[in-house]
Amino acid sequence: MNTELSHEQLISIKKSYLNMLALFLEKEQVRSAYLRCLLKWGFQLHLSPADLYHINVDVSELAYKDPDSKVEKLESIYHLVYMIYLDQVVEDMELEVASLYAVKLGFKENLVSELFKSIATAVYDDSVKRDVRQEVLDFLKVYEV
Secondary structure (H helix, E strand, C coil): CCCCCHHHHHHHHHHHHHHHHHHHHCCCCCCHHHHHHHHHHHCCCCCCCCHHHCCCCCHHHHCCCCCCCCHHHHHHHHHHHHHCCCCHHHCHHHHHHHHHHHCCCCCCCHHHHHHHHHHHHHCCCCCCCCCHHHHHHEEEEEECC
16 A cells, blocks of 8 residues: 655544544543554554644544535545555454444445455555555445445
């Protein structure tokens, strides 16, 4: 997977991450496995206090916000895929956390399951640069999302 991103793309992914984190933190209790997954992604994204300042986020007031448009929801799905691929290891818990968030975004559970199953079973090949963003968009177009 091509992980070279522009500054703006990385900020967008971090915003999606914080929105997903807010969703889980709004719950009375969060499974420790979910929290470990979310923390791992935060570390892998190198989230810092400076990021929070630039994104204009106050952690004490972190709240889930439903993306406004279909395009933003599709971007959020791409961001999930990006986070899953960060360490080049697809873990069941990552797929579960991502699926919960994708369903919250309004995607059907069976569609989300198929998308993430295709990600988990994709053969990783260093010699081929994959455009995962385009793969996600193509997958969702096929299923007319």
